[in-house]
Amino acid sequence: MLDRRSAFWLLLFPPLLWLGLFLLAPLALMAAFSFRADLSGELLQAWTPTLAQYARLAAVGSYWRLLGVSAGVALVVAVSATALAFPVAYFLAFRAGARAGLYLTLLLIPFWTSYLLRVMALKLMLGSNGVVNSFLLYLGVIHEPIALLLYNRFAVVLTLIYVWIPFAALPILAALQRIDLALFEAAADLGAPPPAQFWRVTAPLSLPGLFAAFFMVFIPTVGEYVTPLLVGGSQGMLYGNIVQDFFTKAANWPFGAALSMIMLVGTLALAALALRVVDLRQLLQ
Amino acid sequence: MTSPRARFSLLGGYYFGLVALLYLPIAILFLFSLNSGTLLSFPLRGFTLDWYTKLFAADAVLRAARNSLVVATGSSFAATVLGAMVALLTTRYEFRAKNLLLALAVLPLIVPFIVLGVALLLLFNVFHIERSLWTVGIAHTVVALPYTVLIVTARLAGFDAHLEEAAMDLGADYLTTIRRVIFPIIFPALVSAWLTAFTVSFDEFALALFLAGTTPTFPVYLFSQLRFANRLPIMIALAVLLMLGTLTLVILAERIRRIE
Amino acid sequence: MNRARLFISLLTTLTVLLVACGGAATPAPTAMPTVAPTEVPPAELTGSLTVLDWAGYDAPDFWIDFQNTYPKVTANFEIGASDADIYAKMKAGDQADIFHPYTGWLQFYVDEGLVEEIDTSQLKNWDKVPDNFKKVGQINGKQYFLPWDWGFTSILYRTDKIPEGVDSWAALMDPKYAGHISMWDDGPGAVTVSSYIHGWDETKITPEQLTQAQAEWTAQRQLNLFYWAGEPELVSGMASGDVWAAYAWQGAYATLLGQGVPVAYANPKEGRNSWIGVYGIRKGTKNYDLALKFLDAKLGVATGNNVVNLFYYGHSNGDVMKGITDPTLKQAFSIDDPQILQKTNFTPNLTAKQRDDWTAMWAEVKAAP
Numbered sequence: 006m007l008d009r010r011s012a013f014w015l016l017l018f019p020p021l022l023w024l025g026l027f028l029l030a031p032l033a034l035m036a037a038f039s040f041r042a043d044l045s046g047e048l049l050q051a052w053t054p055t056l057a058q059y060a061r062l063a064a065v066g067s068y069w070r071l072l073g074v075s076a077g078v079a080l081v082v083a084v085s086a087t088a089l090a091f092p093v094a095y096f097l098a099f100r101a102g103a104r105a106g107l108y109l110t111l112l113l114i115p116f117w118t119s120y121l122l123r124v125m126a127l128k129l130m131l132g133s134n135g136v137v138n139s140f141l142l143y144l145g146v147i148h149e150p151i152a153l154l155l156y157n158r159f160a161v162v163l164t165l166i167y168v169w170i171p172f173a174a175l176p177i178l179a180a181l182q183r184i185d186l187a188l189f190e191a192a193a194d195l196g197a198p199p200p201a202q203f204w205r206v207t208a209p210l211s212l213p214g215l216f217a218a219f220f221m222v223f224i225p226t227v228g229e230y231v232t233p234l235l236v237g238g239s240q241g242m243l244y245g246n247i248v249q250d251f252f253t254k255a256a257n258w259p260f261g262a263a264l265s266m267i268m269l270v271g272t273l274a275l276a277a278l279a280l281r282v283v284d285l286r287q288l289l290q
Numbered sequence: 291m292t293s294p295r296a297r298f299s300l301l302g303g304y305y306f307g308l309v310a311l312l313y314l315p316i317a318i319l320f321l322f323s324l325n326s327g328t329l330l331s332f333p334l335r336g337f338t339l340d341w342y343t344k345l346f347a348a349d350a351v352l353r354a355a356r357n358s359l360v361v362a363t364g365s366s367f368a369a370t371v372l373g374a375m376v377a378l379l380t381t382r383y384e385f386r387a388k389n390l391l392l393a394l395a396v397l398p399l400i401v402p403f404i405v406l407g408v409a410l411l412l413l414f415n416v417f418h419i420e421r422s423l424w425t426v427g428i429a430h431t432v433v434a435l436p437y438t439v440l441i442v443t444a445r446l447a448g449f450d451a452h453l454e455e456a457a458m459d460l461g462a463d464y465l466t467t468i469r470r471v472i473f474p475i476i477f478p479a480l481v482s483a484w485l486t487a488f489t490v491s492f493d494e495f496a497l498a499l500f501l502a503g504t505t506p507t508f509p510v511y512l513f514s515q516l517r518f519a520n521r522l523p524i525m526i527a528l529a530v531l532l533m534l535g536t537l538t539l540v541i542l543a544e545r546i547r548r549i550e
Numbered sequence: 551m552n553r554a555r556l557f558i559s560l561l562t563t564l565t566v567l568l569v570a571c572g573g574a575a576t577p578a579p580t581a582m583p584t585v586a587p588t589e590v591p592p593a594e595l596t597g598s599l600t601v602l603d604w605a606g607y608d609a610p611d612f613w614i615d616f617q618n619t620y621p622k623v624t625a626n627f628e629i630g631a632s633d634a635d636i637y638a639k640m641k642a643g644d645q646a647d648i649f650h651p652y653t654g655w656l657q658f659y660v661d662e663g664l665v666e667e668i669d670t671s672q673l674k675n676w677d678k679v680p681d682n683f684k685k686v687g688q689i690n691g692k693q694y695f696l697p698w699d700w701g702f703t704s705i706l707y708r709t710d711k712i713p714e715g716v717d718s719w720a721a722l723m724d725p726k727y728a729g730h731i732s733m734w735d736d737g738p739g740a741v742t743v744s745s746y747i748h749g750w751d752e753t754k755i756t757p758e759q760l761t762q763a764q765a766e767w768t769a770q771r772q773l774n775l776f777y778w779a780g781e782p783e784l785v786s787g788m789a790s791g792d793v794w795a796a797y798a799w800q801g802a803y804a805t806l807l808g809q810g811v812p813v814a815y816a817n818p819k820e821g822r823n824s825w826i827g828v829y830g831i832r833k834g835t836k837n838y839d840l841a842l843k844f845l846d847a848k849l850g851v852a853t854g855n856n857v858v859n860l861f862y863y864g865h866s867n868g869d870v871m872k873g874i875t876d877p878t879l880k881q882a883f884s885i886d887d888p889q890i891l892q893k894t895n896f897t898p899n900l901t902a903k904q905r906d907d908w909t910a911m912w913a914e915v916k917a918a919p
Contacts, residue, residue, distance in 0.1 A: 031409030183448030255909030
């Protein structure tokens, strides 16, 4: 007979073990690497810790600036994706009825097709000789192809928003589905018209979902590097690309590790600050 | 004031417009899978079904697709189970390290995959674990966990514990309570979480490239074949087929559900 | 409720089945004790090798001679995404028996004790390799690497967009082509180009020269459309007309020629660059003899022909190169120009410090506002 107390340990042990072994341990190794002078010698022998990598980092102003830019891009993407995802979640929660599950899955299926191939197809549409430009030129709306759509930061932001909307809809949907429909009846009984019902019942209760969606999009986007590689061109590079370069092009893991640690600490600090302002647990209650 | 019908069509139009936008690149890929030329650029050269017939002779491609399926299924299952555990812990218990646990479960979101990939590579090296589909699966479980935790937590937080307390008052132990009370209620969220975890894993490239060893997953294999202009159409054909397959499965499942 | 149970049991069964199948079907590399070649006929020899190679080279076409001679030996492939990636994986203790780096990156493997010396007396095809190629694989006087694929680097350009032609590496920095240039995403590559333009000694780049290069490439970034990391990216960029001039290997040139895109491969006055890909045997491998057989077969004619015809890269077997008849390929390799190798600059091997400095320089170029 398993009571609640003993169940606690049964529930705690597997995730804790998994995360400790496969998340914390590797990250600790990475952090240790950031205090290593270079990659020479046996990879796992002990080394004398040095702050050399961080000193180098501090000396290059453009890395810090790029981190700020990446955070800014992440902010824009997260706000836009969350805002654009809200109507989707609303539709699924209140208008799709029994078909909600089907419609949700419909949204996610494109993500089981290779992202690489889909973006290649997207580039076909957005390039200066692509479908969109050819069409607009044909219509006479423009006289020269618009270069704005591809190979710059704007293209990165657009593509990221495009990709994130279905995922951002998920937590919002979860929050909306929790709303007790009786609340709407009660509001209607009290004389509230539908718009007021929305602003006074739906919107406030959807806030936890909105915040969850925002964080879910914002945090990984700060370190995003795949999309800038595909559509960013030379001007659309983000911080994550620099990190990736040091691991895969420069074989300079210590410096790459230092860059990653800075980004991790920075994002953690941002998240902690935001959570202080918005107590997530309270919202989830 | 807009009538409910008009409101529906606006929202519905928005939703279906978004779906159309999401499927547009896939429609283009479908077009090129029937194109006899091998470059991914207009104009189209001619109609052919060759790529699809050649696909079924391409052992390596099918094997890579199967590897992706195996990894995605395994890791999404593990991520859902572990995520549900964390969700239960954070919404039904009080303990000092609660916030820490939640933060830990969500931490993978912050870590760039490159960093996690290299770090896991180092770790496996320490323990002399060979790279394989298992190592990829482990990594995918870690990165899918934040999503499953968030989704199940959102659902669990929404209904309070009185149903469980009632069950336990009636004599059920906690495991039975989970099985017969909590589980049915959070089931939609579990499916949602599982779907998300599957999606995260199936097309994941960066971690798989580092940790797959000699058994590539489909995205890694695709990357390796991109060098051959003449192999690209076969890969596109496979991607289209996979998508059509899942689409069919989903619609079938919906039909079955409606019959019930 | 019933539906839920059904779903869960289905899912569990599916998971278990797939995982079991996946586990069972994963080939487990078994290291056989090496057998002296005279005892076992090639057709009966069993065993397995693991090769850390670049994407695409795992295709059987590129080891077809080995497969035909030793049909019972399995070759497993791990994919490396770049020289830095391969180097890092070898350092991290990758157990591949054979790996495939390129000129510029060879010194590190010797310095870090990661590579075995190659016993060339066991290679039947060794005498088909030209001497200057053999030298490329020699470090500190010992034959550590086997030269295999090679090619040129030069400026590839659209003849319809740049009718006046290109005759210098400086074209990559020419404001006339703003927004239509594509440079390879590589720091050492960028330093090499700068050294050609300014006539510097590539092996002795001073800090002042590096700073100057950094400033120039930071300015060039405003003219550059995208940095390409793989040839397919470059090919589609050029085919679509977005890119007019690019730093390119001749593989991209031959691909575009074959597709009918109007392109030309420059012969800059500073000279083209040439690179060579080599194979090395991991130090401590238990499959040394089998690895040697693999390398020997890699020099085979059928393999070499596939490299030339499928990848448009050169092959180190002299007979293969002499046997090229396709006019597109002859043009791509400048086979009809006997002086071409004299006008070519070969990539020297980097020191660890140069690697770190030059890659850091490039990262700062990319991070600059």
